[in-house]
Amino acid sequence: xxxxxxxxxxxxxxxxxxxxxxxxxxxxxxxxxxxxxxxxxxxxxxxxxxxxxxxxxxxxxxxxxxxxxxxxxxxxxxxxxxxxxxxxxxxxxxxxxxxxxxxxxxxxxxxxxxxxxxxxxxxxxxxxxxxxxxxxxxxxxxxxxxxxxxxxxxxxxxxxxxxxxxxxxxxxxxxxxxxxxxxxxxxxxxxxxxxxxxxxxxxxxxxxxxxxxxxxxxxxxxxxxxxxxxxxxxxxxxxxxxxxxxxxxxxxxxxxxxxxxxxxxxxxxxxxxxxxxxxxxxxxxxxxxxxxxxxxxxxxxxxxxxxxxxxxxxxxxxxxxxxxxxxxxxxxxxxxxxxxxxxxxxxxxxxxxxxxxxxxxxxxxxxxxxxxxxxxxxxxxxxxxxxxxxxxxxxxxxxxxxxxxxx
Amino acid sequence: xxxxxxxxxxxxxxxxxxxxxxxxxxxxxxxxxxxxxxxxxxxxxxxxxxxxxxxxxxxxxxxxxxxxxxxxxxxxxxxxxxxxxxxxxxxxxxxxxxxxxxxxxxxxxxxxxxxxxxxxxxxxxxxxxxxxxxxxxxx
Numbered sequence: 001x002x003x004x005x006x007x008x009x010x011x012x013x014x015x016x017x018x019x020x021x022x023x024x025x026x027x028x029x030x031x032x033x034x035x036x037x038x039x040x041x042x043x044x045x046x047x048x049x050x051x052x053x054x055x056x057x058x059x060x061x062x063x064x065x066x067x068x069x070x071x072x073x074x075x076x077x078x079x080x081x082x083x084x085x086x087x088x089x090x091x092x093x094x095x096x097x098x099x100x101x102x103x104x105x106x107x108x109x110x111x112x113x114x115x116x117x118x119x120x121x122x123x124x125x126x127x128x129x130x131x132x133x134x135x136x137x138x139x140x141x142x143x144x145x146x147x148x149x150x151x152x153x154x155x156x157x158x159x160x161x162x163x164x165x166x167x168x169x170x171x172x173x174x175x176x177x178x179x180x181x182x183x184x185x186x187x188x189x190x191x192x193x194x195x196x197x198x199x200x201x202x203x204x205x206x207x208x209x210x211x212x213x214x215x216x217x218x219x220x221x222x223x224x225x226x227x228x229x230x231x232x233x234x235x236x237x238x239x240x241x242x243x244x245x246x247x248x249x250x251x252x253x254x255x256x257x258x259x260x261x262x263x264x265x266x267x268x269x270x271x272x273x274x275x276x277x278x279x280x281x282x283x284x285x286x287x288x289x290x291x292x293x294x295x296x297x298x299x300x301x302x303x304x305x306x307x308x309x310x311x312x313x314x315x316x317x318x319x320x321x322x323x324x325x326x327x328x329x330x331x332x333x334x335x336x337x338x339x340x341x342x343x344x345x346x347x348x349x350x351x352x353x354x355x356x357x358x359x360x361x362x363x364x365x366x367x368x369x370x371x372x373x374x375x376x377x378x379x380x381x382x383x384x385x386x387x388x389x390x391x392x393x394x395x396x397x398x399x400x401x402x403x404x405x406x407x
Numbered sequence: 408x409x410x411x412x413x414x415x416x417x418x419x420x421x422x423x424x425x426x427x428x429x430x431x432x433x434x435x436x437x438x439x440x441x442x443x444x445x446x447x448x449x450x451x452x453x454x455x456x457x458x459x460x461x462x463x464x465x466x467x468x469x470x471x472x473x474x475x476x477x478x479x480x481x482x483x484x485x486x487x488x489x490x491x492x493x494x495x496x497x498x499x500x501x502x503x504x505x506x507x508x509x510x511x512x513x514x515x516x517x518x519x520x521x522x523x524x525x526x527x528x529x530x531x532x533x534x535x536x537x538x539x540x541x542x543x544x545x546x
Contacts, residue, residue, distance in 0.1 A: 309469065310469065311446070311469050311470050311474075313445075313471040314418075314469075314471045317410070317415075317418055317471070317472040318418075338443075338445065348442070348443070349442065349444070349445075350442030353443075385424065386421060386424055386467055386468060386469075386475060387447075387467060387468070387469045388438065388447055388448070388449035388467040388468065388469060389442060389447055389469045390469075391426065391467060399442060404440070404442065404443075404447075
C-alpha cells in the first residue's frame with residue numbers, strides 16, 4: 001500500500017503526539033528561558049514569566065476565557081481534583097451535595113467517592129443506552145444543598161457530547177456551580193465558557209498535541225466569581241489556588257498547542273469526521289457489529305464499536321502490531337471487569353468485552369483508514385471462526401439463555 | 408503488555424480449532440467460563456473406545472490471546488493421552504509452557520477446568536460417575 005507507515009496510531013483519545021511546532025516553541029524554555037516564573041527580580045525570571053503569560057492568553061483564547069481565569073495544573077486529573085474538592089471545601093457552608101454521572105472519568109468519580117467519606121452527598125446520574133443523561137433526572141436531583149454539578153463535556157470512551165449549555169443553565173437556575181471535565185473536547189470541538197455558562201473546567205495539553213504533565217483549570221472570575229480551596233499548600237502560585245513552581249516549558253507548549261488547535265480545529269474536525277464515518281460505515285458492514293453511544297451528538301474523531309461474539313483484547317491481538325486502538329475489555333486487569341462506561345449504558349458484559357474504540361487524529365490518513373478496515377475485518381472474521389459463542393449464534397442459540405458457571 | 412512468542416504462535420496458528428459431534432458417546436464436551444467474564448472455552452475430546460486413548464481434541468474460545476493459546480495448547484497435549492493421563496494436566500504446566508504473566512493465570516485455570524469438564528462429560532455419557540473436583544482457586 002502506498003504511503004503507509006506502520007504501526008498506525010488510532011488511540012488519540014488516550015494521548016496525542018506532541019506537534020513539532022509545539023516542541024519548537026518549548027525548546028528555548030528548557031535552556032535560555034529556564035528561569036523560575038516567580039523570580040520577579042531578574043531577566044531570567046522575566047523571560048519565563050513572559051512565556052507563561054503568553055501561553056495563558058493562548059489557552060484562554062481557545063475557550064473564550066480571561067487569562068486570569070486560567071490556573072495551570074499538572075493535567076486534568078489534578079484539575080478535576082482541585083475543582084471538585086476545592087468547591088466542596090470552599091462552599092461547605094452553602095451545602096454538601098454534588099451531582100455527577102456514572103460515566104464520568106475516574107478522576108471525577110473517585111474524587112467524589114473520596115468526598116463522600118468527608119460528608120459529601122453525591123448523586124451519580126444514570127445514563128441512557130446511548131450514553132446521554134436524562135435532563136429531567138438531573139432536574140429532579142437538585143436539593144437546596146446542591147453546590148456543584150460536574151458533568152464531562154465529552155465522554156472518553158464513546159465520544160458522546162453532553163448538552164453542556166442546557167445543563168449549565170439548569171444548574172444556575174438551582175443556584176449551583178457548573179463544572180465540566182473538558183479533557184476530550186477542548187481543542188477538538190468549540191468550547192466557549194462564556195456562551196455555554198461553564199464555571200469550572202479541567203482540561204489537559206496532551207490530548208491536543210501538547211506535552212504530558214501540564215493542564216489547566218478554568219475558574220470563572222465574574223458572574224459568578226468562583227473560588228476553589230487550594231489542595232496543595234506552598235508558595236501561593238496561580239492566585240493561591242495551585243502552589244508549585246510553574247512548569248514553564250510545558251505551559252509554553254500547552255499555549256502553542258491551544259493556538260494551533262484553534263486555527264485548525266474546524267477544518268480538522270471536518271476531515272476527521274469524514275474519515276471516521278468511512279471507517280465506521282465499513283466496519284458496520286461486518287454482521288453483528290454495533291456502534292456504542294449516541295451518534296448525533298458525538299466527537300468527530302471517535303468511534304466505539306462492539307463486534308459481537310468476539311472478545312476485544314483477543315481481537316486487538318490480531319492487529320495490534322500494526323494498529324494501536326483501545327478496548328472496553330479489561331482482560332489485563334485482575335478484576336476482569338469490562339468498561340464501566342459501557343456497562344452503565346446498559347450493554348451486556350459480553351458486548352462490553354467486545355468493544356473497540358478507534359480515535360483518529362492529526363496524523364490519520366485515508367490510506368491508514370483503508371488499511372484498518374481491511375485488517376480489522378479480517379481479524380473479526382478470524383476470531384469468530386474461533387469463537388464458540390459465534391458458533392452458537394449461527395446455530396440459533398441465544399447465549400443469554402445459557403446458564404454459565406460461576407467464574 | 409507483550410505476549411510471549413509461544414502465545415503469539417498459538418494465537419496466529421491455533422491448533423485443533425473446530426467442533427466434534429457432541430452427540431457421539433465417545434465425545435466429551437467441556438464448556439467453561441462465561442461471556443460476561445470475557446472468557447468462554449469449549450474443549451472437546453474424542454476417545455478411542457478400545458484403547459481409552461484420546462484420539463482427537465478440538466477447541467473454540469472466546470477470549471484474549473492467552474485464553475486462546477491456553478486452549479490451543481491443551482488440545483495439543485490431550486491428543487494421544489489416556490483419559491487418566493489427561494486428568495493429570497495441571498494449569499501451572501500451561502503457565503510455564505506459555506510463559507503467562509500473573510494476570511493471565513486464570514486463562515490456564517480455565518483450560519484445566521475445560522479439560523476436566525470434557526472428561527466428566529465423557530464419563531457421564533459412558534455410565535461412569537463424574538469426578539468431584541475441588542473448586543479452582545483462581546477465577
